[in-house]
Amino acid sequence: MIVGRLRTTERSRATRRLAALAIGAALAVPAAAAAHLERPSYWPDPAPDTSVSPPAGGEVPDARGLPSAVTGKGPGDVLVVCKGKDGSDSLRLLRKSLEQATGKGFYIRPSQPKYVLSEKKAQKLRRINRALAEDCKYDSIQQAVFNAGNNDRVVIMPGRYTEPKSRQAPLNDPRCNPSLLQEDASGDLTPSYEYQVTCPNDQNLVYVQGREVVGKPPSPPLTNRHGIPAQELGKCVRCNLQIEGSGAQPTDVIIDGGRAYKSKNPEAKPGELVKDVIIRADRADGFVVRNLTTRGALEHGIYVEEADGYLIERTKMFWAADYGNLSFTSDHGMYKNCDGFGSGDAVLYPGAAPETASQATSFYPDAPRINTVLKKCDMRGSALGYSGSMGNAVRITDSEIYGNTTGISSDTLSAGGHPGFPSDSSQIDHNLIYSNNLDLYRPDAPIKSLVPVPIGTGILYAGMNDARVHDNWIFDNWRNGAMLFTVPDALTNGGGAEGDIDPGVSCAGAPANGISTSCGNQFYSNHMGQAPKGFRFPNALNQFGVPHGETAGGNRKSTLPNGNDFWWHEWAGNTGNCWFNNTGADGTAGSVTGPGGHGTPPDVLPSDCATSVGPGDDAKTGYLIDCGDGPDEDTSPLACDWWQPPPRPGTAAAARKQNRTALAVERWEASVEAEALRDRLAELGYGP
Amino acid sequence: MSRWAPALLAVAALALGACGEGDSGDPASAGSTEDVVGVGPVRANSTAQFASCTDWRRGSEEERYATIADIRGQLTVQTDPDATSDLPDDATYAMFEKVCAPSYSDSLRLYKLYARAQAFAPLRTDLEQ
Numbered sequence: 001m002i003v004g005r006l007r008t009t010e011r012s013r014a015t016r017r018l019a020a021l022a023i024g025a026a027l028a029v030p031a032a033a034a035a036h037l038e039r040p041s042y043w044p045d046p047a048p049d050t051s052v053s054p055p056a057g058g059e060v061p062d063a064r065g066l067p068s069a070v071t072g073k074g075p076g077d078v079l080v081v082c083k084g085k086d087g088s089d090s091l092r093l094l095r096k097s098l099e100q101a102t103g104k105g106f107y108i109r110p111s112q113p114k115y116v117l118s119e120k121k122a123q124k125l126r127r128i129n130r131a132l133a134e135d136c137k138y139d140s141i142q143q144a145v146f147n148a149g150n151n152d153r154v155v156i157m158p159g160r161y162t163e164p165k166s167r168q169a170p171l172n173d174p175r176c177n178p179s180l181l182q183e184d185a186s187g188d189l190t191p192s193y194e195y196q197v198t199c200p201n202d203q204n205l206v207y208v209q210g211r212e213v214v215g216k217p218p219s220p221p222l223t224n225r226h227g228i229p230a231q232e233l234g235k236c237v238r239c240n241l242q243i244e245g246s247g248a249q250p251t252d253v254i255i256d257g258g259r260a261y262k263s264k265n266p267e268a269k270p271g272e273l274v275k276d277v278i279i280r281a282d283r284a285d286g287f288v289v290r291n292l293t294t295r296g297a298l299e300h301g302i303y304v305e306e307a308d309g310y311l312i313e314r315t316k317m318f319w320a321a322d323y324g325n326l327s328f329t330s331d332h333g334m335y336k337n338c339d340g341f342g343s344g345d346a347v348l349y350p351g352a353a354p355e356t357a358s359q360a361t362s363f364y365p366d367a368p369r370i371n372t373v374l375k376k377c378d379m380r381g382s383a384l385g386y387s388g389s390m391g392n393a394v395r396i397t398d399s400e401i402y403g404n405t406t407g408i409s410s411d412t413l414s415a416g417g418h419p420g421f422p423s424d425s426s427q428i429d430h431n432l433i434y435s436n437n438l439d440l441y442r443p444d445a446p447i448k449s450l451v452p453v454p455i456g457t458g459i460l461y462a463g464m465n466d467a468r469v470h471d472n473w474i475f476d477n478w479r480n481g482a483m484l485f486t487v488p489d490a491l492t493n494g495g496g497a498e499g500d501i502d503p504g505v506s507c508a509g510a511p512a513n514g515i516s517t518s519c520g521n522q523f524y525s526n527h528m529g530q531a532p533k534g535f536r537f538p539n540a541l542n543q544f545g546v547p548h549g550e551t552a553g554g555n556r557k558s559t560l561p562n563g564n565d566f567w568w569h570e571w572a573g574n575t576g577n578c579w580f581n582n583t584g585a586d587g588t589a590g591s592v593t594g595p596g597g598h599g600t601p602p603d604v605l606p607s608d609c610a611t612s613v614g615p616g617d618d619a620k621t622g623y624l625i626d627c628g629d630g631p632d633e634d635t636s637p638l639a640c641d642w643w644q645p646p647p648r649p650g651t652a653a654a655a656r657k658q659n660r661t662a663l664a665v666e667r668w669e670a671s672v673e674a675e676a677l678r679d680r681l682a683e684l685g686y687g688p
Numbered sequence: 689m690s691r692w693a694p695a696l697l698a699v700a701a702l703a704l705g706a707c708g709e710g711d712s713g714d715p716a717s718a719g720s721t722e723d724v725v726g727v728g729p730v731r732a733n734s735t736a737q738f739a740s741c742t743d744w745r746r747g748s749e750e751e752r753y754a755t756i757a758d759i760r761g762q763l764t765v766q767t768d769p770d771a772t773s774d775l776p777d778d779a780t781y782a783m784f785e786k787v788c789a790p791s792y793s794d795s796l797r798l799y800k801l802y803a804r805a806q807a808f809a810p811l812r813t814d815l816e817q
Contacts, residue, residue, distance in 0.1 A: 040766045172733075181733065185766060185767050186768060186769055188766075190732060203731065220766075220767055222767075223767050276731070298738070414803050416766070417763070442792050450740075452787075628804065630783065630787035631787060631792070632789075
């Protein structure tokens with residue numbers, strides 16, 4: 001809304017400064033997913049590599065069942081890792097695990113019922129493990145991986161694996177540092193692929209080299225990130241590798257980058273972290289991890305880089321300081337039946353996912369398609385359940401995302417180092433997204449957050465096109481159910497997009513008009529503010545004392561309102577964003593709340609995708625201004641409130657806060673600061 | 689800012705050779721200036737990956753500026769030969785000082801903060817002077 005305007009000369013210099021700073025902060029879309037630093041990376045060729053048989057990549061690999069590890073069937077050799085002489089310790093641990101698995105049962109995902117193993121299956125597992133023990137030749141996973149080749153399997157028997165030799169490997173090893181560091185165009189250094197291969201345990205507890213080292217990386221890096229450059233693309237040496245636990249439960253095998261635990265509980269928090277990454281799979285097409293747990297990393301639990309085809313199944317990722325799992329510039333990925341918590345950033349992060357949808361080129365002849373699927377996973381107890389900078393064409397489905405500070409965040413903000421600008425075609429469907437109210441911005445926070453994100457938020461899109469958010473239950477997020485921001489092109493950091501911008505950006509006039517994000521997003525058929533019949537909060541939600549509502553009990557639907565269901569930035573000119581067939585806290589469309597308490601017109605969410613155009617809302621931009629400058633302790637009505645726990649929806653405190661903010665917005669609309677903001681937006685070409 | 693934060697900052701400013709928790713990185717060769725080492729654990733001659741608000745508080749002014757230079761280099765687009773940022777180092781310094789003041793910010797990674805702050809720098813008229 002534009003009201004009376006002061007001439008530029010009438011504005012004070014101080015106000016101009018404030019306004020400019022404010023605009024910048026607002027448009028920066030703060031609190032987005034926070035990326036990571038990596039060598040210049042390329043999307044792998046999506047076609048299967050037929051130089052190995054069966055071919056590697058081209059699709060999500062199938063996991064080979066554990067029984068075939070002892071029958072001799074199937075391609076490749078089986079390398080067995082165990083604890084104790086002839087696996088005696090592993091077999092003892094298995095017996096103990098089976099007692100629990102066949103008795104009380106165990107959780108693969110805490111949100112789901114316990115799984116109880118039948119005695120018949122337990123007996124089969126005993127037989128398999130006894131046979132594996134006879135073949136066991138390794139007590140080190142890394143040594144087994146070193147000795148593995150294409151199509152091989154590394155089977156790990158129950159036990160906690162700390163990989164002492166890897167831990168002892170020198171950090172910043174002079175064999176590799178600095179001689180094998182790789183320069184970007186401006187001379188900044190990162191470890192090259194050859195660095196990782198030559199000094200595999202410098203940063204990694206277990207390193208999987210997928211391909212031979214040949215040649216040097218292009219210098220400077222190529223702007224076309226489609227395909228690993230031929231000059232450094234070696235042949236497969238560990239493609240189609242499978243690493244798996246042979247226990248009854250994923251926690252029977254723990255690969256551990258931490259130490260100084262106070263208990264033997266698999267979920268125990270490490271007192272100290274000693275290695276950056278627990279498993280790094282580098283250019284390892286067709287990579288499979290299943291039935292194990294990674295715990296305690298200075299950075300990431302499982303890191304998949306430049307790979308075509310990977311499957312992470314029946315796997316738990318605990319206490320990674322940064323990401324439980326990080327997949328980067330990788331294609332044909334699947335996470336299934338997984339669980340993670342304790343991440344300072346996100347539990348799962350498929351970043352710089354390939355352009356297989358709106359902006360696909362002939363490099364992806366089968367486009368449009370989803371390139372990465374997260375299915376049946378619990379993402380919980382972390383700063384973010386999921387995040388992905390340039391998370392193109394990633395689908396999250398049939399999962400539960402709960403008890404985080406923010407549940408899901410996907411952004412176009414962190415352009416530097418992340419090819420795939422702008423992010424598009426995220427799909428979030430058939431999930432339960434609830435109670436993401438974890439306060440990590442207090443001195444005694446249970447997890448060390450690496451990134452500031454808004455407390456009480458279900459979904460946060462900071463620059464996304466063509467998303468489809470549908471058929472989810474989104475409830476009990478005390479600030480917002482789902483947020484959609486714009487990231488104008490001028491604000492993608494580090495000098496703009498990383499690599500080429502492929503055609504097909506969905507915003508009309510982009511990229512010439514400088515607005516390439518937040519167009520064509522659809523939110524439909526979601527249940528907002530209600531939990532499904534019979535829903536009960538998992539006990540895991542109480543692990544960090546996350547505040548939440550109360551269910552109705554029995555087999556009834558529970559009313560568990562979000563603070564606000566849909567928050568939309570309403571950026572002027574954004575097209576194709578629509579919300580339809582959603583229901584609110586009382587089960588009707590009329591009870592859906594949005595677009596937000598801080599906004600001015602339209603205050604009605606557009607339902608017609610074909611005609612939806614953002615009207616502009618400077619008040620919301622003003623609200624974001626303060627958030628852009630990071631956490632502080634300002635609690636004035638228009639200050640960013642993301643770092644303070646929101647009041648429980650429906651309470652007098654929530655109503656007071658809403659009223660106070662509405663009044664402040666009214667005052668702000670007529671202020672000199674608001675005028676300056678509007679003028680500045682116009683000067684930048686983002687005005688009416 | 690919490691009441692005790694200024695005191696903490698004053699004490700922290702005296703500390704040298706900052707190193708992150710639980711990390712064995714050798715800071716001896718870090719930083720993107722010739723003589724001054726950045727704050728935080730070192731990887732590949734850089735502290736950009738791990739430097740946190742805790743490290744920031746422990747660093748001297750020189751070390752802090754070395755950290756900023758390091759992060760700036762790492763976070764500019766890899767194909768850009770200039771590696772210059774519209775966010776001046778002084779403005780970055782001020783931003784880190786503010787965000788890192790409260791005790792709850794201990795573990796926030798500086799490069800993640802920088803990535804956000806750098807984004808809006810082109811629009812800041814106060815930086816054009």
